[in-house]
Amino acid sequence: MTVSLYPNFQILICDDDTTFLRSISFAIERYCGINNTVQCSDSRKVLEHLAEGNIRVVLLDLNMPHISGEELLPQIIELYPHISVIIISGLNQVTTAVQCIKLGAYDYHVKTEEPERLASGIFRVVQFQELGIENEAMRQQLLNNKTTLDPAFSKIISADSQMHSIFRYIESISKSKQPILVTGESGVGKELIARAIHETSQCAGELVCINVAGLDDNMFSDTLFGHRRGAFTGANQSRQGMIERASGGTLFLDEIGDLSLASQVKLLRLLQEGEYYPIGSDTPKKINSRVIAATHQDLEKKKEEHNFRNDLYYRLKIHHIEVPALRDRKSDISLLLEHFLTLAAEEFSKSCPTVSSELHFLLSNYDFPGNVRELRSMVYDAMSTCEVDSLPLNAFEKIIGGAKQSSLPRTFTAPLFQNLTTLPTLKQANNLLIEEALLRAEGKQSLAARILGISQPALSKRLKKREDE
Incomplete structure (x- = not known):
């Protein structure tokens, strides 16, 4: 060993x-x-x-x-x-x-x-x-403006500048043994980030992943620290804890925001003292692994509500990575769509279908509350029923909400006229919406009609009426 x-x-x-x-x-x-x-x-x-x-x-x-x-x-x-x-x-x-x-x-x-x-x-x-x-190391990364990334990042499909900044930051902290906190919405790929950190560190041990959500304090202690034989009723043999299994590697604690206050105390002591006691043992063991914690929850808010310890928060946040939502890196949607289509086609033993410009437009104007995970589910669902050469729109429209789903970005969800002293007339507002839809659809009436939630003939009729006026 x-x-x-x-x-x-x-x-x-x-x-x-x-x-x-x-x-x-x-x-x-x-x-x-x-x-x-x-x-x-x-x-x-x-x-x-x-x-x-x-x-x-x-x-x-x-x-x-x-x-x-x-x-x-x-x-x-x-x-x-x-x-x-x-x-x-x-x-x-x-x-x-x-x-x-x-x-x-x-x-x-x-x-x-x-x-x-x-x-x-x-x-x-x-x-x-x-x-x-x-x-x-971080200073050198900035000065050198390094463009060649570690192969560990090849599993994270992205051309986004925010993501590449994260990759460079990971490379600069990869050799440290200090804890890392990874935050971001559900489905953005926090576990992939943890794996990339582990692989770039080139440590000899393995990556051990634990989802702590739903673990009560006793289960948390037994899972992390292990126990000696006879420590409690039913403990017929000693059990190695996940900390020991991760020795020389990385311990990844997912959903850390759901950890109970009692378990938070134990995790804090582990990080502060660097040692722990298996259940039923009086002999301490040293932790020899890097700790990465991840959550989709707002820990700042949980701290204010006294549901997350202030001292543990800052212990975990020595290094912090915030993974952006998919709607904040729209340029990655096409890359991810192609990637998931390839994987799904292989799984269903089908040829990879072509993707229409209408589908690209539909996806680029959707918010993806489930992020990358939601896009993957959409693609696999569509591929499971796809029997033609071109990927059909209806499978995606069914999830997104079809023609009735507003496909405007979140920035348009606020009141449109809140800064105006006088409102436009209905006719003026109607014309403005049509012009904006055509602009977004690059002149394609079928796409503009989808944005407005009407049929293409109805849009054509409105445009003709405008020309005649």
Whole structure:
């Protein structure tokens, strides 16, 4: 089994006391999941390690033979300004600590501190470095205006600029282990986004997906944390939790907005402490997976209503991706229509039909409250009954509402004349509607008639009447 290393950069621990080297390495792995370390017991080799490795954090003993930590500190700061140096000393001396900070040390710790507290201090430095790496990656993405996307995004059919900005953002944060919150309406493809994040991270573990909607607190705990044999009645054997299954990979929690308040407390502790207890166990386990949460609900509103914890919200939202609705990326409708037609034709063992301009127009002026999922359902339903070379309109009109369905975009649902001091006459309004419909239909009377909810002969009669007046 491949061991997943965290973080993505190395941490150099230098101390002439090999016993302390082993103990501090064990402590940061136990309490923080940090296992990408390099141990060095000879201070003369520190600069050699820095030149060869991908090191971003150095733990440096202050008092060592050959070269002391106080001598090495300014050399490291000068040669490698991007590296954070933590001084560790056996003595709690305020003046020495202040001097080290002035020389450029990030922090100062005493060896006699509690192992958990010392490990937490080191973890904060690791998080600081991670955020710096992410910010630099995002800056490079913007400066380079990268056009070649990771193959992981090939499953998300889109030519929309908003979506491609999301793809670039995902690439810039893919190596981080910080949580990500994915929001957007139902059907926009939040799980596809989660899969893309997982694949771009190139982590060794798997993507484990859990829909937490409907899980009571006991089921939530058992699903995530697992249990030991005999933990409760019916627990005849131990059960591995989904967190353990996602080790080295990604844990995707869908419908997080439906999580009960009791379960929210447990999830918050998991994210804060990085550890959990399987049901019936007194021994904690470390989480070694990235957490992605998704919801279609307005968490800001749920916070205000005291149905979602404020602290959990900000823990989950370290990185945030808002997936736009399909009506806000209309250019993707034709691409998705073609994609779903190909898939449906293969499934029903039929040839792929042609699509009329009327259908393209009908779909481009529909709001798609169910988003991409709704379009897919429309296409599969139409293909199931399609026996001709051209995809019929009636299957789509049946769902959209046919000729009686107003196909005007949402921007026209507000009162049309609210800013006018005087109203147009019925005749003027009638002519304006006809002109707008013809404009939208690019002069095609059949399409204009569909927009107006009348038959084509009725529209022709109105146009002729206008010409005769």
